[in-house]
Amino acid sequence: MTDFTKTRSLFHLPAGVVYLDGNSLGPLPKAAVDRVQRMMQDEWGEMLISAWNRADWVNQPSRVGDRIARLIGAAPGTVVMGDTLTIKVYQALASALEMNPERRVIVSDSGNFPSDLYTAQGLIESLGRGYELRLCAPQAVEDHLSEEVAVLLLTEVDYKTGRLHDMKSLTAKAHARGIVTVWDLAHSAGALPVQLDEAGADFAVGCSYKYLNSGPGGPAFIYVAPALVDTVRPALAGWLGHEDPFAFDLDYRPGKGIERMRVGTPPVLQLTALEASLDIWDLVDMNDVREKSIELSDLFIELVEASCPDLSLASPRAGRQRGSQVSFRFEQGYAAMQALIERGVIGDYRAPDIMRFGFTPLYIDANDVRKAAATIEQVMTGRLWDNEEYRQRSTVT
Amino acid sequence: MTDFTKTRSLFHLPAGVVYLDGNSLGPLPKAAVDRVQRMMQDEWGEMLISAWNRADWVNQPSRVGDRIARLIGAAPGTVVMGDTLTIKVYQALASALEMNPERRVIVSDSGNFPSDLYTAQGLIESLGRGYELRLCAPQAVEDHLSEEVAVLLLTEVDYKTGRLHDMKSLTAKAHARGIVTVWDLAHSAGALPVQLDEAGADFAVGCSYKYLNSGPGGPAFIYVAPALVDTVRPALAGWLGHEDPFAFDLDYRPGKGIERMRVGTPPVLQLTALEASLDIWDLVDMNDVREKSIELSDLFIELVEASCPDLSLASPRAGRQRGSQVSFRFEQGYAAMQALIERGVIGDYRAPDIMRFGFTPLYIDANDVRKAAATIEQVMTGRLWDNEEYRQRSTVT
Numbered sequence: 114m115t116d117f118t119k120t121r122s123l124f125h126l127p128a129g130v131v132y133l134d135g136n137s138l139g140p141l142p143k144a145a146v147d148r149v150q151r152m153m154q155d156e157w158g159e160m161l162i163s164a165w166n167r168a169d170w171v172n173q174p175s176r177v178g179d180r181i182a183r184l185i186g187a188a189p190g191t192v193v194m195g196d197t198l199t200i201k202v203y204q205a206l207a208s209a210l211e212m213n214p215e216r217r218v219i220v221s222d223s224g225n226f227p228s229d230l231y232t233a234q235g236l237i238e239s240l241g242r243g244y245e246l247r248l249c250a251p252q253a254v255e256d257h258l259s260e261e262v263a264v265l266l267l268t269e270v271d272y273k274t275g276r277l278h279d280m281k282s283l284t285a286k287a288h289a290r291g292i293v294t295v296w297d298l299a300h301s302a303g304a305l306p307v308q309l310d311e312a313g314a315d316f317a318v319g320c321s322y323k324y325l326n327s328g329p330g331g332p333a334f335i336y337v338a339p340a341l342v343d344t345v346r347p348a349l350a351g352w353l354g355h356e357d358p359f360a361f362d363l364d365y366r367p368g369k370g371i372e373r374m375r376v377g378t379p380p381v382l383q384l385t386a387l388e389a390s391l392d393i394w395d396l397v398d399m400n401d402v403r404e405k406s407i408e409l410s411d412l413f414i415e416l417v418e419a420s421c422p423d424l425s426l427a428s429p430r431a432g433r434q435r436g437s438q439v440s441f442r443f444e445q446g447y448a449a450m451q452a453l454i455e456r457g458v459i460g461d462y463r464a465p466d467i468m469r470f471g472f473t474p475l476y477i478d479a480n481d482v483r484k485a486a487a488t489i490e491q492v493m494t495g496r497l498w499d500n501e502e503y504r505q506r507s508t509v510t
Numbered sequence: 511m512t513d514f515t516k517t518r519s520l521f522h523l524p525a526g527v528v529y530l531d532g533n534s535l536g537p538l539p540k541a542a543v544d545r546v547q548r549m550m551q552d553e554w555g556e557m558l559i560s561a562w563n564r565a566d567w568v569n570q571p572s573r574v575g576d577r578i579a580r581l582i583g584a585a586p587g588t589v590v591m592g593d594t595l596t597i598k599v600y601q602a603l604a605s606a607l608e609m610n611p612e613r614r615v616i617v618s619d620s621g622n623f624p625s626d627l628y629t630a631q632g633l634i635e636s637l638g639r640g641y642e643l644r645l646c647a648p649q650a651v652e653d654h655l656s657e658e659v660a661v662l663l664l665t666e667v668d669y670k671t672g673r674l675h676d677m678k679s680l681t682a683k684a685h686a687r688g689i690v691t692v693w694d695l696a697h698s699a700g701a702l703p704v705q706l707d708e709a710g711a712d713f714a715v716g717c718s719y720k721y722l723n724s725g726p727g728g729p730a731f732i733y734v735a736p737a738l739v740d741t742v743r744p745a746l747a748g749w750l751g752h753e754d755p756f757a758f759d760l761d762y763r764p765g766k767g768i769e770r771m772r773v774g775t776p777p778v779l780q781l782t783a784l785e786a787s788l789d790i791w792d793l794v795d796m797n798d799v800r801e802k803s804i805e806l807s808d809l810f811i812e813l814v815e816a817s818c819p820d821l822s823l824a825s826p827r828a829g830r831q832r833g834s835q836v837s838f839r840f841e842q843g844y845a846a847m848q849a850l851i852e853r854g855v856i857g858d859y860r861a862p863d864i865m866r867f868g869f870t871p872l873y874i875d876a877n878d879v880r881k882a883a884a885t886i887e888q889v890m891t892g893r894l895w896d897n898e899e900y901r902q903r904s905t906v907t
Contacts, residue, residue: 125551125555127555127556127558130558132558134558134559137559138554138558138559138562140554140555140558141550141551141554141555145550146547146550146551146555149546149547149550149779150543150546150547153538153542153543153546153725153783154522154538154543157535157537157538157725157726158522158524158537158538158543159524161524161527161529161531161535161537161856162531162534162535162856162858163851163856164726165535165726170726195594196593196594196597196774197592197593197748197773197774197775198774198775199746199748199749199773199774200593200597200746200748200773200774203746207636211636223760226749227749227752227758227759227760227762228748228749228750228774230760230761230762231747231748231749231751231752231761231762232746232747232748234747234761234762235744235745235746235747235762236745238743238745239604239608239636239637239745240636240637240638241637241639242638242639248760273758320775322775328550328554328778328779329554329561329562329567329775329776329777329778329779330775330776330777330778330779330780330781331777332777333774346635347632348632348633348635348636349596349597349600349629349632350628350629350631350632351594351596351597351625351628351629352596352623352624352625352628353625355624355628359861360861361624361670361860361861362624363620363624363627363645364627364628364631365624365627365628365631365632376594376596376597377593377594377595377596377597377625377730378594378595378717378719378726378727379726379727380726380727380728380729380777380779380780381725381726381727382546382725382726382727382777382779382780382783383727383777383779383780384727386550386779454560459558459559459560461559463758464756464757464758
């Protein structure tokens, strides 16, 4: 049984704050500060260039990838870190399309994170040759899995509503039509048990700065199914994905297995911060996280609905059909979220009317949920959101 | 006049080491450790998600880009940070090819860094449609600028030999044939005065962890010429390059100017380390760096040639035709470099026979050069490289 009191003690949480935005940026693992400082002084500072070997920076992307693999139901040697999530979507999609060279359609849903759609749009404009991105409603994905579809590109958990796709079922249906699947785990990794190998997913990608607490701009990861990882062609062919990077051959030859999905020099500072967070994740059973997450979010829904009739639930009511967030719709959601943040309850807002709250059992407990619900009640019943100051939108919300 | 005694005092240099590998990984700016620690504690730790606005993380890539712009002869608003150099090469190349839609040839030279070539190979395999990467000898680039060429992709300073291309002349000749240019400044930025605007370069890319001392895996930069930056189509279309990222539109619309070349979430830890280094660079006149670099490398060549007849100069003899490194060929170069490193002189080796030494006036002076040359003499005349231990190659050399 995971000791969540212990894990909570390992994060820095500012005084007076209930942080329900770990689905956007996870908080600071206390050990990360020293860890990064030691890496900078003892490795970068003292070992200089030799740290690539002596501190084994060169293998950090796959070493860290293996630790994340455990959290997403992937075998060792199938996950590697690098770049940003958008780049990893591009990489997976470009490689996946080639596995269906006769087909020209990418299916995704309108609840997908826009950057995934932008990436697909950018790629197919480069490719020409009649490629098409076809969007459908999240509930209608199944109906769009025809035999002209090359790739199904989905984010498992909807970033706005928290609605959870059935990865296993959709992957099986896609495969039955010869469709390659690319799953974005941005709101899944560290949020709920993902079973990539069991679901038969072909490609998966995700980021580390949300539930995995690697800090702002922490690197992304990419997974390639064991059956594909030795044959997939890396569309983003970089030297650290080469079979022998330090031979400096003029021709690209893909590296062994998942190593081929590496591209350029890994961000060692960011990866080191992530390692500090993964030390906490090592103490955690993902099934315990799931149970606790549903308990907390069910409680939150119950309390908020009982006291705030103006907020309407935008997330699935059934816990098993959600990721680890709860969203409410409210027309003045932006202003209401500012009022909450000023009162120490931090969630976020997504246009046009979504108030989003993330539940992260590693450092959030039932007391936090009650405190947050009480503050929401105060803001809503007192119409505290009705304040000119809260209506000024800033760049990032 | 730049005060190089002052700049030297701002770097951490391990005792007993002469570090001639700042062209591969720059040393630690002393202030970077505290700077990153403060960012982690005060911004990530205390401000959490709100730091994107309150600490202005969201604009860090262009804010830092503008500081690098000064060092490479670029106007403010034409340089932005992100990703790795390999990704930036891909991004520039994919966008550049579209500016010459009727042409199918990319010209590069065999001295280009392999990752740039791999990237081009990877991209044209995705594009199909008969694209071709044509390699020529570095001296023969001019002869290959025919009207079937879409893009000229060159690294200004050869990573092995230090040979410097004439950017202004080659760009003019390329333009005369309607060819778009992509310049890789990996070994130029911070090494010598680059004049991108004056040379009329179309695209340029570079990395920050070599001469710019941002630490392992620090982000890359991309430059787009003022005349193109408002019209270029970003082939890597990511949400932070969108005109309005937080509107979460389903369709991509490129952001204003250089912002469109952003892709995903920026690596704030790495960018913060880079900011500490740029505080040092703010004290520096790039012309002084160039003069000093040539003085140091000329002295190095003179001393080494006088005492080590077995080493043959692989770099141009004329300082103005080199970047900021000096390379010697020696068949047992790997072993000899290991012998040097063990004696505190750190350069590096590039297959098959190149011993490479970087000269970085910010923290290397004539005493270092004399010490290094004396150690090289000792290793060479004493045949100290002839030792079984030094022949075992490790992954990174």
